[in-house]
Amino acid sequence: MRTVYVNGEFLPEDQARISIFDRGFLFADGVYEVTSVLGGKLVDFPGHAARLTRSLDALDMRSPVPEEDLLAIHRDLIARNGIEDGLVYLQVTRGAADRDFLYPPDDTPPTLVLFTQAKPGLADNPLARTGMSVITIPDRRWGRRDIKTVQLLYPSMGKMMARAEGADDAWMVEDGHVTEGTSNNAYIVKDGTIVTRQLGEEILHGITRRAVLGFAREAQMRVEERPFTVEEARAADEAFITSASSFVTPVVRIDGTAVGDGTPGPVAARLREIYMEESRKAAI
Structure with missing residues (x-):
């Protein structure tokens, strides 16, 4: 069973939970990135991190963690799940708040989710x-x-x-x-x-x-x-x-x-x- 990351915790995937009031669910109010893994290493992580920041800024959404912490989470997930070739998926939403078209208060914690997908032979697609x-x-x-x-x-x-x-x-x-x-x-x-x-x-x-x-x-x-x-x-x-x-x-x-x-x-x-x-x- 995969280990996933949800708001500061590494959890078995069947124990991961997100609020029904999360704005990603209610409004698609979120952004994401997908980074490839080849040989257990991340491909162009700085580029993906920079684009994530750009997307967050465009939506007036704050980053949940610094870039160096994000890299550490990616590497930890790769190790925990034994990913040699595959993908790391990251999603940030504006967080959970009572349903309202207006953005929630600025101090609403954003939601951060990451998970891996094993793709053996990713580089050898027919x-x-x-x-x-x-x-x-x-x-x-x-x-x-x-x-x-x-x-x-x-x-x-x-x-x-x-x-x-x-x-x-x-x-x-x-x-x-x-x-x-x-x-x-x-x-x-x-x-x-x-x-x-x-x-x-x-x-x-x-x-x-x-x-x-x-x-x-x-x-x-x-x-x-x-x-x-x-x-x-x-x-x-x-x-x-x-x-x-x-x-x-x-x-x-x-x-x-x-x-x-x-x-x-x-x-x-x-x-x-x-x-x-x-x-x-x-x-x-």
Whole structure:
């Protein structure tokens, strides 16, 4: 049985309890992060911690613990649960208070929850070799997608829409342009140039995205940060996604149409190779 962390305590998962008045439950008033674990070490923890702070600040929510304590909790959970490859999920909510649309008093303690997920072979996902398929769906989320909130209902619906069509995931589209995947950032490659939407309130500021684009530029690859259309994506030479749990994964079909020759391309393969190598070296 897993050990989880709830508000200062390490507990067996079946003993973990959260108030029914928690604002995460009542209002989706919370933020989260997911950090990958490879070889028992955390991948890009400083990036995830920095984005957590950004999300909390955007919602006028205070951090429940200092960053160094958060790192210690992550490491303790990894050790207690014997995680070699997997994920650490963290969620912070505004805490428990009587139901009211107004925020509770400033001294209301925030809720902090962490748990692990064992994912043996996380770095060896078969989709990295075969490529994945996506469908396109309208982007019907709220406007502040750059804040990593727990409002994940529509992305969950999108994944179910993809499954219903025999696809692996969905890319969301607004005004004819791809915003991002349901839980990942989206990219295409055309004539050797990597194209991905620029940062803004329309997409999540992916930690893996930042690292991968940095590695791409260091490798002298051309990068354009701009919106791209669904038509551009279907006509691209390659496509791929990035996320903390899938790293770099090629996309080989969009709405049933093959991307390029329908097999993973060299740019995505090289970026995955670089990212995995550098991430393992930098993991803490």
